[in-house]
Amino acid sequence: MTAVAPDPGVSKCPFHGAAPDAALTPGGWPVSARAAAFDPFEDGYQQDPPEYVRWAREQEPVFYSPKLGYWVVTRYDDIKAIFRDNLTFSPSIALEKITPTGAEANAVLESYRYAMNRTLVNEDEPAHMPRRRALMDPFTPEALKHHEPMVRELAREYVDRFIDDGRADLVDQMLWEVPLTVALHFLGVPEEDMDTLRKYSIAHTVNTWGRPGPEEQVEVAHAVGKFWQFAGKVLDKMRGDPSGPGWMQYGIRKQQELPDVVTDSYLHSMMMAGIVAAHETTANATANAMKLLLQHPQAWRDICEDPSLIPNAVEECLRHNGSVAAWRRLTTKDVTIGGVDIPAGSKLLIVTSSANHDEHRFADADLFDIRRENASDQLTFGYGSHQCMGKNLARMEMQVFLDEFARRLPHMRLAEQRFTYVPNTSFRGPEHLYVEWDPAQNPERHEPSVLKARATVRIGEPSSHAVSRAVIVESVSACADRIVRVRLASPDGKPLPGWAPGSHIDVICGDSGLSRQYSLCGDPRDRSAFEIAVLREQESRGGSAWIHANVKAGDVLKIRGPRNHFHFAADSHRAIFIAGGIGITPISAMARAAKAGGIDYTIHYSGRRRASMAMLDELAALHGERLNVHVLEEGSLNDFTSLFALADEHAHIYACGPVGMLEAVAASCAHWPEDALRVEHFVSTKTTLDPSKEHAFEIELKDSGLVIPVAANQTVLAALQQANIDVQSDCREGLCGSCEVRVLAGKVDHRDMVLTRAEREAHNRMMTCCSRSCGGERLVLEL
Structure with a gap:
């Protein structure tokens, strides 16, 4: 039996009131009323899957759905653990029809010789990984770069078609056709009739993840059969000349090299699945993203004013309202998930959209925050060996689309409408997205240079360093020789993000993009501003020199963070704070917290001259006799050997300052418990590669x-x-x-x-x- 992210708060048989008809799980346990009523084809699930299963995420994270015949999993840790173990949790049912088709529809599919085989999405080991490795190279960030100009050209061309109209359906007029065109280009498939391929793609979705009635099943079967034949004809044509640049041609060349790995049936199935996977999720994801951004006008204004926010905004859109609501797995042995025993052979619906709203992983998870630092932890693309290979192609397209809209239609707004979705368990995006604007306000009518601007696209690196926020400089004041204290506030007067002692922010220094980290030295309880103290380094690498020369009250700066890798244990019995020079900045905030928390503490602050030591008067006023000042020019040195002579298993040591001082502290307390010493460095001395x-x-x-x-x-x-x-x-x-x-x-x-x-x-x-x-x-x- 495999234990997967057990939750001690959930019993082996969690239920909250049995269903009225006494429905039972396969193991014979009663099914709760909420679980019995669960129906992913209802409008509530289609409109907002995470909200629809909130009750489960909070109360019954793993439950059995009698209507589906599936176990449903809703929490982040459980779902990530399932993705991580593709042997216990087979992906083989990922493309299985969730609604079995009748004999008439099956006969239609057979008439087209439909024989869809395993693909990268639903193939088990040991076959899956050799094929994935063989076909991966075209999906790497380096290989994807040359597609960006083509995506930009298409985006501009399609916006040109409607920009002077004042109203558009972004789905019909752009967000379906452009990703489809990019998908065909990437695959190396000739551009066929877009409307026909769109019908094929929707039919494939309904056939696999939907609940079509008997008559619709037959109609869908004809479309899927024609799609299968189309894929076969295109593949046959490619085999005649496999030298082209597309991924399918790459696969044909790999077949010649690895015939046992890349087979004929595999290529045919991948041709059809690739056309759907390479564009439908991107089309839906972009429509979801635009809907979400326009529903949050401040976030939309922020990316219009600062396009560098777009990469992280894409990640947050994928997290908050992604295009993949759920995936499926099959248990290959008895297993425990979230404290619930599930037998071998069980089908799982893993609701990734619910995982993306799990408060245990994402703080204030329902909040849409385009600056969220861990937005890229979203599971919309899956995780592990079956993670979507095309994820970075999708990210690149979404960034380009958002950049085009933000530059050219920043005044765009949602029109009055009711959003509808193709009913299915897994793929979701609005069928239409009506927007409107005043063409007279189009920026390019007054500034033609708007058409030439381009935001930087990040391919393959969902980096937190792309996330910044604007702050206004409230004050700049000298607090010691060559040290200025800078107070930064939100331009709109709203509270800044909370932070804990030891946190730092990155300040972006000018137009060069150079950034430097500065510890926060104010009061963590003060949400109205961030405070930093900046030493003008003698050999500045550009950051401190720029701040001293340029920053003044009223300026608007960009910062990132706060982040914390120098944590203060608020439950400590005793704290010893060691600061050297400008290293007093994080220590000052920790000492405040120690005083407020009633912790026994002392501060040892060293410097060359009193005039060069920041915040001395303030520290003395706050901490009195707990502050020990050591001034080199006065002959006062901190004796670390004596200070740490007797190890104290109940104390933590926090040190920040020059490398020499930190090395001396570490040597002096080497006999203390392993985790007693916690340090923060301002300079790395070990990262240069030779x-x-x-x-x-x-x-x-x-x-x-x-x-x-x-x-x-x-x-x-x-x-x-x-x-x-x-x-x-x-x-x-x-x-x-x-x-x-x-x-x-x-x-x-x-x-x-x-x-x-x-x-x-x-x-x-x-x-x-x-x-x-x-x-x-x-x-x-x-x-």
């Missing part, structure tokens, strides 16, 4: 079934992103912790400035932007 001194090695991705080489001149992060694996990143210097992954096996050569000594010695986490394998041995990662 290929002549590095080992090449391999990383094995346990969840994705891949083995990837890492060259001597390459970081693990770069190797992962080149292989189309999603990993967050930001500083790329081992300072911020964004690119952390779990290590399942192997010894890590840690080069980051984030992990504690105990975390390093455990070798179960690493920062992929800088850390490597010890001695060139293989690392096994949970990816």
Whole structure:
């Protein structure tokens, strides 16, 4: 029996009042009334799947649906665990008809010699991964870059058609045809009649995930049969000249190289499935995104004013209202999911759209926040070895479409309408999306340069460093020699995001895009502003020099964060704070929290001269005798050896400052408990790669079934992103912790400035932007 993300709060038989007709699960347990009533073909599910199953997510996260004959799973951790284990949870039913068709419809399909086989979506191991690896290269970020100009040209051409009309149905007039055209171009398929292919695609969706009645089943079967024949004819034509640039031609060439892996039936099935998968989800996802953005006018204004927000806005749209509501799996053995025992051979409907609204994973999950830092954790594309290979093609298209609309139609708004959806369990997007605007206000009528502007598209890197927010500089004041204190507030006067002691923000310094991290030094309880103190470095890399020379009250800056990798344990019995120079900034916020929380604490603050030490008077007023000041020019040095002579198992040490000081602190408390010392570095000293001194090695991705080489001149992060694996990143210097992954096996050569000594010695986490394998041995990662 396999235990999958058990929830101790749920019993082996969770139900909340048996159904009136005493429906039972396959194991004989009563089915709750809510579970018995569950029907994904109802309008409530079509309109808002996460809201429709909120009751389950909160009260009964795994339940049996008698109407479907499926177990339904609704929470993030359970669903990710299912995606991670494709042996226990077979994808073989992912494309199975959820509503069995009758004899007449089956006879129609047989007349077309319809013989849909397994594809990348629903194939089991050991066949799946060799085929996936063989066909993956065209989907990598590097290979996708050359498609962007074509997508931009199409987007502009279609907007040109209706921009002066003042009203459009974005689905009918753009968002269906453009992704279909891109899909055909990517696959290498000749552009056929768009309306016919659209009918084929909808028929395929209804045939697989819908509930058509007997008469509709026959009509759908004819369309699906014709679609199958169309795919076969195109494939035969391609075989005559497989030298073209499309993915199907690539597959034909791979078939010549690997005939046992890429077979005839596989190519035929992939041709048909690829036409649907490569465009329908993108068309629906973009329609959902535009609907969502226009329903949130402030978010729409934000991306119109700052297109750099678009990549993360796409991730948040995919999370909040994605185009894939649910997937399916089949259990291959008895298993426990969320505390519920489920027998082998059970069918699962895993509601990914519900997982994307799970409060345990996404704080304030129902809030639409285009700056959400973990938006790319969404499961709309799946996860693991069966994650959607075309995810980055979809992301790229969505970014281009949003950029085109934001530049050319920022005044666009939703027209009055009722949104309708093709009833099915899995794929969702509005059938129509009516918008309107005043053509006289079209920016290009007054500024032709609008047509030439282009926002940067991020392909294959859902990075938090693309997310920024505008703040206004309330004040800039000198607080010590070469140190200014900057107070930043929200331009609209609304509260800023909450933060905890030890947090930092990234300040974007000018138009160059250069960003630098600065710890927050104000009162964490004050949501009206962020405060930072910036030292003008003698050898500035551009950040502190720019701030000192340029920033003044009234300016608008862009920042990212706050983020926290220097956490303060608010439940500590005792805290010892060590600060050197500008390292007092995060320590000052921690000391405030310690005082407010009634924690026993002392502060040891070192500097060369009193005049160069920030916030001395403020600290003295707040902390009195708990503050110990050590000034070099006065002959006062902090004696770390004496300070840490006696280990205290109930104390934590927090240190921030110059590298030499941090090394001295670490040496002096080496005999303390492993996790007693917590440090923050401002500069990384270990991240420069010297290929002549590095080992090449391999990383094995346990969840994705891949083995990837890492060259001597390459970081693990770069190797992962080149292989189309999603990993967050930001500083790329081992300072911020964004690119952390779990290590399942192997010894890590840690080069980051984030992990504690105990975390390093455990070798179960690493920062992929800088850390490597010890001695060139293989690392096994949970990816």
